[in-house]
Amino acid sequence: MPDPLSMTLSALADPTRRAILARLVQGEATVGELAAPFSISQPAISKHLKVLERAGLISRGREAQWRPCRLEAAPLQDLAGWLENYRRFWEESFDRLDAYLKDLQKGDPDASSS
Amino acid sequence: MPDPLSMTLSALADPTRRAILARLVQGEATVGELAAPFSISQPAISKHLKVLERAGLISRGREAQWRPCRLEAAPLQDLAGWLENYRRFWEESFDRLDAYLKDLQKGDPDASSS
């Protein structure tokens, strides 16, 4: 699976990993700090971090026996860029829904048949 | 995996499925039309469509023997909403990078040490 967007999305498709990112948006943290809130084993957290790192979502330093993790912006930005392709679509969808609801409210008989 | 955001992200974490969505943003299409550009079997496309449907990313109608698919906006909007939590972070990251590059350009000796 070489394409970066697929890597980003599958890394994000796990609630534990998203929770880790949510913690890191507030600043660097060690592996232990990141593991603390979860009930799963520490090796499991290490694996999650490796997935995030391979996706470029985090990077890791070295300070004595700690490996501080920090969030990296680029993949999230790229994802936001990809999503932008769909913004026009969903804004149109919203406009249609909005018009439909307004029609309903003023009793337009077309609104319930189409 | 009951949480909707995880369903959305893992549905999107496949290039074939993203290509299907990219086609659907231009309007409804039948299963056959969606399958045409790909070299994989048609049942494989049916499975991808089922994944997209269970994630709420598409919905399907019935017209004679065709099952027209259309893109649904809500999950993409929800994803965009989730991503917004990180926008402030990446804009700060960009500001830092920007300042760093400006410092480099004017020969600030701090810029290469920190």
Place this chain on the structure above:
DNA sequence: CAGTTATATAACTTATTAGTTAAGTATACG
């Protein structure tokens, strides 16, 4: 150097996923 703390890796299990081919269902058409 011995022990402790922080983290990573190995080996394994179980579940899920993406693909396949073959068979089934549903609608249209002569």
Place this chain on the structure above:
DNA sequence: CGTATACTTAACTAATAAGTTATATAACTG
């Protein structure tokens, strides 16, 4: 009714993923 078309479902395989426990590495501490 029989057949062609569009699509789905079933049954299977191979690869990947998420978790486990046990072991290894690396750096600090006395």
